[in-house]
Amino acid sequence: MDTTHLIFLLFFAASYSLSSGSADSVNVYEDFVRCFKNKTGIPDKELTDVVLSRTSVSFSPVLRAYIRNARFNTSSTPKPSVIVVPRVDSHVQAAVICSKTQNLQMKIRSGGHDYDGLSYVSTNNTLTVKAKLRALYLGKADDVVSMMAKEFPELGLKKEDCKEMTWIQSLLWWLNHVDVDKVKPEILLEREPDSAKFLKRKSDYVEKEMTKPELNRLFKKLATLNRTGLVLNPYGGNLNATAANATAFPHRHKLYKIQHSVTWTDAGPEADRLYVGNLRTTYRIMTRFVSKNPRSSYLNYRDVDIGVNDHGADSYRKGEIYGRKYFGDNFDRLVRVKTAVDPDNFFRNEQSIPTLPPKRI
Numbered sequence: 001m002d003t004t005h006l007i008f009l010l011f012f013a014a015s016y017s018l019s020s021g022s023a024d025s026v027n028v029y030e031d032f033v034r035c036f037k038n039k040t041g042i043p044d045k046e047l048t049d050v051v052l053s054r055t056s057v058s059f060s061p062v063l064r065a066y067i068r069n070a071r072f073n074t075s076s077t078p079k080p081s082v083i084v085v086p087r088v089d090s091h092v093q094a095a096v097i098c099s100k101t102q103n104l105q106m107k108i109r110s111g112g113h114d115y116d117g118l119s120y121v122s123t124n125n126t127l128t129v130k131a132k133l134r135a136l137y138l139g140k141a142d143d144v145v146s147m148m149a150k151e152f153p154e155l156g157l158k159k160e161d162c163k164e165m166t167w168i169q170s171l172l173w174w175l176n177h178v179d180v181d182k183v184k185p186e187i188l189l190e191r192e193p194d195s196a197k198f199l200k201r202k203s204d205y206v207e208k209e210m211t212k213p214e215l216n217r218l219f220k221k222l223a224t225l226n227r228t229g230l231v232l233n234p235y236g237g238n239l240n241a242t243a244a245n246a247t248a249f250p251h252r253h254k255l256y257k258i259q260h261s262v263t264w265t266d267a268g269p270e271a272d273r274l275y276v277g278n279l280r281t282t283y284r285i286m287t288r289f290v291s292k293n294p295r296s297s298y299l300n301y302r303d304v305d306i307g308v309n310d311h312g313a314d315s316y317r318k319g320e321i322y323g324r325k326y327f328g329d330n331f332d333r334l335v336r337v338k339t340a341v342d343p344d345n346f347f348r349n350e351q352s353i354p355t356l357p358p359k360r361i
């Protein structure tokens with residue numbers, strides 16, 4: 001019998017990830033419900049809204065509500081067996097206990113990352129490279145114009161280039177609602193977009209300034225690739241005022257982060273291969289300009305290319321590969337914490353922190 005189960009908490013839900021026969025899924029659901037009821041004493045009429053089976057009418061809408069990438073919204077995408085939509089703390093506790101006793105893998109749903117509307121460099125069919133500079137200044141337009149005239153006159157920033165708005169309107173602006181006066185901020189409460197595009201993201205960190213000739217060479221290469229873009233987010237400043245080992249996040253002293261980005265709308269494996277391939281090429285081109293040993297990555301832009309873990313006998317070694325890219329030297333402390341608080345590696349995913357390997361005798 002297959003023992004790989006996938007729970008996916010919506011905080012979460014459960015499923016057989018392999019050969020997910022519907023009979024298996026029904027058994028998983030029934031066993032889970034029995035345990036969940038016992039731990040919470042939840043009345044039946046509430047239960048159906050909290051623990052969803054694949055046959056529940058809410059199952060697909062709840063599952064899809066947070067899908068932000070159409071690549072993972074297909075009929076062959078493995079589905080969870082159970083989705084739990086916790087209403088109170090005790091539902092979360094029961095879900096953790098029950099998935100553990102039933103040997104299900106729990107997955108905690110993440111809020112997703114909004115990739116739209118950020119500054120980017122992109123290419124078009126005429127093979128030119130387009131660069132946009134977008135920035136947010138917390139203050140008046142006059143102040144930023146005179147500051148930039150002093151600090152960065154080459155940019156030639158004029159007051160007409162600026163748009164003053166409230167901070168909440170700036171969120172709308174980043175979301176591509178350019179006409180922020182016409183859009184109500186309440187639109188931000190809409191958490192369920194009815195469609196998602198196909199996308200792939202990767203990340204890099206730059207530690208040393210690129211020279212002008214290097215930039216020119218880079219732009220020439222980028223011009224040969226369709227639809228891939230680089231988003232450059234400056235670091236340093238206040239971010240760098242905290243020591244790299246003060247929190248899990250280590251990349252504070254880097255000059256800037258690169259988000260490699262490709263987004264497309266045509267479904268199917270051919271488009272997938274083309275666009276993901278283009279992005280991997282961009283990533284390869286950037287190798288000489290970015291951090292090395294290891295080539296670091298930003299955890300929040302999950303990228304399975306940099307290593308995945310099946311948490312078998314080799315779990316520590318595999319975890320070290322992506323773990324040092326995401327966390328640098330902080331990886332070792334994270335492993336010690338993980339080993340102390342979750343020695344059985346219950347909370348895991350394809351890129352979670354591994355436990356220390358057992359000591360040889």
Ligand SMILES: *[C@@H]1O[C@H](CO)[C@@H](O)[C@H](O)[C@H]1NC(C)=O
Pocket residue numbers: 037038039040041
């Ligand atoms: C849960 O199961 C235990 C052991 O079978 C039983 O003693 C307890 O009363 C049950 N609790 C609920 C709320 O059903």
Ligand SMILES: *[C@@H]1O[C@H](CO)[C@@H](O)[C@H](O)[C@H]1NC(C)=O
Pocket residue numbers: 124125126128130
């Ligand atoms: C490509 O971008 C350039 C520069 O922004 C623009 O002049 C040109 O019209 C664009 N071509 C197409 C086909 O979009």
Ligand SMILES: *[C@@H]1O[C@H](CO)[C@@H](O)[C@H](O)[C@H]1NC(C)=O
Pocket residue numbers: 064067068069070073193194195196197
């Ligand atoms: C996911 O697919 C369903 C069915 O094809 C579609 O109705 C829905 O809009 C899609 N969701 C997203 C976020 O694209």
Ligand SMILES: *[C@@H]1O[C@H](CO)[C@@H](O)[C@H](O)[C@H]1NC(C)=O
Pocket residue numbers: 125224225226274278
């Ligand atoms: C880019 O698009 C053009 C026109 O659609 C196509 O001919 C070319 O093969 C594409 N190049 C890459 C690297 O995808």
Ligand SMILES: *[C@@H]1O[C@H](CO)[C@@H](O)[C@H](O)[C@H]1NC(C)=O
Pocket residue numbers: 235236237240252253254255
């Ligand atoms: C980060 O801080 C260190 C030590 O204060 C300094 O040497 C370095 O230049 C800073 N880096 C950036 C990108 O601000």
Ligand SMILES: *[C@@H]1O[C@H](CO)[C@@H](O)[C@H](O)[C@H]1NC(C)=O
Pocket residue numbers: 243245246
């Ligand atoms: C962080 O690094 C500093 C300087 O390298 C060191 O003194 C300090 O003990 C480190 N803190 C932790 C929690 O390891």
